[in-house]
Structures are given as structure tokens and as C-alpha cells.
Amino acid sequence: MPGLKHGRYSGYIRPISYLIDLSIINGLGVFYFFKYIDPLLFITFFTLAWLVLSFPSKFYEVYRYTREVTILSLIIRQLVLFTLIVFAFSGLFTDLDIKPNRVFKYVFTAFFLIAGFKFALYYLLQKYRTAFGGNYRRTVIFGENKKTRALEDFFNKNPEYGYIYKKTFSFSDKKHVDLDAYFKYIKEEDIDEIYCAISELSNSQISDVVDFADNNLKILKFLPDNKEIYSKKLKYEYYDYIPILSLRNIPLEDSINLVIKRSFDILFSSMVIIFILSWLTPIIAILIKLESKGPVFFKQSRNGFNYKEFDCYKFRSMMPNKDAHLQQATKDDMRVTKVGRFIRKTSIDELPQFFNVLFGDMSVVGPRPHMVSHTNMYAKKIDKFMVRHFVKPGITGLAQTSGFRGEVETDKDIIGRVKFDIFYIENWSIFLDLKIIYKTFINAIKGEEKAY
Incomplete structure (x- = not known):
């Protein structure tokens, strides 16, 4: 499966921005109001208030193509809302006797520093892309018209945005368009993003491009026109003044969501390991050893995030056999031991995967990983199967709780899993987890x- 790697936004920029902004707000607050406040109360209140304000106002949704005027408008809106919060705080605790001029001095000083940091980071990243060629994405364009030529000019004249434009494929002679050759070029050149002019492609060509992008983990975006496109929640963005539509919006590409999910994974897996596996593992190990010879743990290669292979751990539930890495468990499988039947029925055999979660190869919730041999098979025959690898695999998942657990008996089973897994990827939230x-x-x- 070549060409599976694609560029992503840095996972650290947004969390670092949060930490610096909160440090400025709380540090200055303690400095300006130290005589009037309980520092712990102040820091707790304003940290929560800042986080609550930031999500709906989209204060941290600044991307490589965001214009300076948009950043400035975000800062002004946040400034107004935060000023109201500060006055609400002083009104709530009337005994503090905080003067309005002190409030304004604090707010404007804080936002002067926050705005300075925000623009400094914005320009430093642009300089880094221009001077050192880092943090970039390789792009191609499908279709040639006025809009695509404007997009070419944007990519070529604005290297600070971090896009390396490689080629435009013409679709003017639709009878002689060789999509397979275009796809081969994308794989060989390690292209990250495909920009597609909808008006230049037929419906069947658009469908083929969508399928290729999904099955090869390429980001696909559209230059819109008046044609109808698939009934999806499309993400509308602007590169300068050029409108761009993204086919699939993946919440877990947002670094804040990644931090939330990873923090939950670490906390949850640590609790399971400390409070359950610490005493259960010796008991299961003794039972397994008493019934059959062989290791306590079963290790198997699986495909995870971005199709990368990792070792997935379970309690061994079968007699050691050469087909374990090729053949899935079936009903009344003779390879399964008596202890194995119990731990498989109760899902205890899956518990060692919490170590995979702690190590970062898996998540508590996500698409279930398959054996490598099965993944390769399904990738070739099941449409959009590869979309599952846009996120980390999970110990459990939406498909498993929706009736698609266990043995894959027909293509209908795996198609159902893929459908629910894609829904999960596109609609993730911590509450869904x-x-x-x-x-x-x-x-x-x-x-x-x-569960057998």
C-alpha cells in the first residue's frame, strides 16, 4: 500500500498556544489583583472561563491559510467577551472592590501580549515554511479553468502557507483522460492533497477520485461550482479569496481534540492497568498455564494509524497454532481452550490492549484493527475500508456496539463495520466515546x- 502518508497540522501548536495564553491571563491577573483575590479561585475561574469562551468563538482555529484580518477579528471578539467576564467576576465578588480602570489595564495588557504572541507564531511559521521548506504539503490539481489557475498562482506566490504545488491535470479531453496514470503520479510523488475542480470532471470521474483518495489516505478538497456533490457535511474554507470545500471533516485532526482523547486514553488505560490488570493478570496467567503449554500473552501484528503496523497484545485463548496470524476465530473453533472460551466470552482476553493504549498504538475507542493479512485483503475488495486508518484503532468501537462484532462471515459484515467506523471518524466527540x-x-x- 504505497502513498499512505500525508501531511498534518502540527499537533503541538494549538495546545502550546492555550498554555501560553492561560499563563499570561492568570499571571497578569495575580499580579494586578493580588491584594484583592484568592489566587487559586481566580486561576480556576478564569481558566474555565477562557476555555468556555474559546470553543464557540473559535479563537484557536487559525490555519496556514487564515488571513491576518481574520486573526485580528478573532482577537477583538475574544477581547470584548473576556472583558465582560472580568467585570462579571468583580461583580460576583463585590467585596473585592476592583476598580474599572484596573480591570481595563489588566485586560488590554493581557491581550496586547496574547495578540503579540499569536501574530509572532503566525509569522514565524510562515518564515519557517519559506526559508526552510518545513511544515509543507504537496498538492496537485484535477481540472484546468480560471479557478484552478488562480489556485496555482496562490500556491506559487505564497510559499509561506506551506503548499508545494506539483502539477495540474487537464480534463478537457474527457475521452482520453487516464485517471490511473494520474493516481500513479500521486503515489510516486508522495502527494498529500488533491484539489478537484468539480466543473471539469464527470460524475463518474469524481466518484473514482473520491474512492482513490479514501482508499489511499489522501486529503481531497474541491473547488466548488454550481454542480451538486455528495450529500455530506462539507467544510467550507478560504485560501485568500478562493473558496475550497473539504470532502471529509475529521474532528480528531484538531490538535485540541487529539489532546483530549489522548489524555482520556492515558487516564482510562492507567486505571484499568493499576486497578484490574495488576491482580487479574496473575490469575489468568495461572489458569492459562495450567490448561496448556505456551505463552500467557498472544502478540499479533495489526495495522493502525496511517496504516502503520504495531504489535497488538491479548491473553492467549487458543492452543499455539501456525494459523493464528491468518485465520480468525470461528464458532466452536477447536483451537480455543476452555479458559479461552471464558475470557473471549467476557472480553477479558482484550484487556492487555490497554498497554497498547498507554504506549500510544491504540485508543480506548476507535475502529477495531484487523490482522495484517485480512487488512490487505479488505483494502482491495471493500470500498473505503482504508478510511478507518485516519485515526488510531480502538479496543472497542461504534461498529462493535452496533452489532458488528466478532467473526466476519460475509462481505456484508465488513461493509457494516466500515460504515459505522466512518461515521465515528466523522462525528467523534468525547461523549460518543x-x-x-x-x-x-x-x-x-x-x-x-x-463473542466466541
């Missing part, structure tokens, strides 16, 4: 028909 974990726990207690 919690709901899936709850349903997984309930199903484990009740027992599931296909």
Missing part, C-alpha cells in the same frame, strides 16, 4: 452472541 464504552461494558456483562 463515553457512550460506546458504557455500551461495551453492558454488552460484556450480558454476553454477546458473536
Whole structure:
């Protein structure tokens, strides 16, 4: 599977921005109001207030193509809202006797520093892309018209945005368009993003490009026209004054969401390892060893985020056999031991995967990873199967709690999994993760028909 790697926004820029801004707000607050406040109360209140303000106002949604005027408008809006919060705080605690001029001095000083940092980071990243060629994405354009030529000029004249324009493919002679050759070029040149002029392609060509992008982990964006496109939630963005539509919006590409999910994974997996696996592992190990010879843990290569292989761990539930890495467990499988049947039925065999979560190869919730041999097979025969690798695989997932757990008996089973996995990827939230974990726990207690 060549050509699977693609560029992403830095996962650290936004969390660092949060930390610096909160340090400025809280540090200056303690400095200006130290005589009047309880520092712990102040820091707690304003940290929560800042976070609550930032999400709906989209204060940290600044990308490589965002214009300076947009950043300035975000700062002004945040300034007004935060000023109201500060006055609300002083009104709530009337005994503080904080003068309005002190409030204004604090707010404007804080925002002067925050704005300075925000623009400094913005220009430093642009300089880094221009001078050192870092943090860039390789792009190609499908279709040639006035809009695509304007996009070419944008890429070529604005290296600070971090896009390396490689080629435009013409679709003027639709009868002689060789999409396979275009796709081969994209793989060989390690292209990250495809920009598609909808008006220049036929419906079948657009469908082929969408399928190629999905199955090869390429980011696909559209230059809109008056044609109808798939009934999806399209993300509308501007590169300068050029409108761009993104086919798939993945919440976990947002670095803040990644931090939230990773923090939850670390906390949850640590609790399971400390409070459950610490005492359960010796018991399961003794039972496994008493019944059959072989290791306590079963290790198997699986495909994870961006198709990267990793070692997935389970408690061994079968007699050691040469087909373990090729053949999935079936009903009344003779390879499964007596202890194995119990731990598979109760999902105890999956618990060592919390070490995979702690190590960063997996998440608590996500698309379930398959054996490498099966992944290669499904990638070739099941449309959009590769979309599952845009995020980390999970111990449990939406597909598993929606009736698609266990043995894949027909193509209908794997198609159903892919459908639910793509829905999860496009609609992730921490609340959805919690709901899936709850349903997984309930199903484990009740027992599931296909847990064999």
C-alpha cells in the first residue's frame, strides 16, 4: 500500500498556544489583583472561563491559510467577551472592590501580549515554511479553468502557507483522460492533497477520485461550482479569496481534540492497568498455564494509524497454532481452550490492549484493527475500508456496539463495520466515546452472541 502518508497540522501548536495564553491571563491577573483575590479561585475561574469562551468563538482555529484580518477579528471578539467576564467576576465578588480602570489595564495588557504572541507564531511559521521548506504539503490539481489557475498562482506566490504545488491535470479531453496514470503520479510523488475542480470532471470521474483518495489516505478538497456533490457535511474554507470545500471533516485532526482523547486514553488505560490488570493478570496467567503449554500473552501484528503496523497484545485463548496470524476465530473453533472460551466470552482476553493504549498504538475507542493479512485483503475488495486508518484503532468501537462484532462471515459484515467506523471518524466527540464504552461494558456483562 504505497502513498499512505500525508501531511498534518502540527499537533503541538494549538495546545502550546492555550498554555501560553492561560499563563499570561492568570499571571497578569495575580499580579494586578493580588491584594484583592484568592489566587487559586481566580486561576480556576478564569481558566474555565477562557476555555468556555474559546470553543464557540473559535479563537484557536487559525490555519496556514487564515488571513491576518481574520486573526485580528478573532482577537477583538475574544477581547470584548473576556472583558465582560472580568467585570462579571468583580461583580460576583463585590467585596473585592476592583476598580474599572484596573480591570481595563489588566485586560488590554493581557491581550496586547496574547495578540503579540499569536501574530509572532503566525509569522514565524510562515518564515519557517519559506526559508526552510518545513511544515509543507504537496498538492496537485484535477481540472484546468480560471479557478484552478488562480489556485496555482496562490500556491506559487505564497510559499509561506506551506503548499508545494506539483502539477495540474487537464480534463478537457474527457475521452482520453487516464485517471490511473494520474493516481500513479500521486503515489510516486508522495502527494498529500488533491484539489478537484468539480466543473471539469464527470460524475463518474469524481466518484473514482473520491474512492482513490479514501482508499489511499489522501486529503481531497474541491473547488466548488454550481454542480451538486455528495450529500455530506462539507467544510467550507478560504485560501485568500478562493473558496475550497473539504470532502471529509475529521474532528480528531484538531490538535485540541487529539489532546483530549489522548489524555482520556492515558487516564482510562492507567486505571484499568493499576486497578484490574495488576491482580487479574496473575490469575489468568495461572489458569492459562495450567490448561496448556505456551505463552500467557498472544502478540499479533495489526495495522493502525496511517496504516502503520504495531504489535497488538491479548491473553492467549487458543492452543499455539501456525494459523493464528491468518485465520480468525470461528464458532466452536477447536483451537480455543476452555479458559479461552471464558475470557473471549467476557472480553477479558482484550484487556492487555490497554498497554497498547498507554504506549500510544491504540485508543480506548476507535475502529477495531484487523490482522495484517485480512487488512490487505479488505483494502482491495471493500470500498473505503482504508478510511478507518485516519485515526488510531480502538479496543472497542461504534461498529462493535452496533452489532458488528466478532467473526466476519460475509462481505456484508465488513461493509457494516466500515460504515459505522466512518461515521465515528466523522462525528467523534468525547461523549460518543463515553457512550460506546458504557455500551461495551453492558454488552460484556450480558454476553454477546458473536463473542466466541
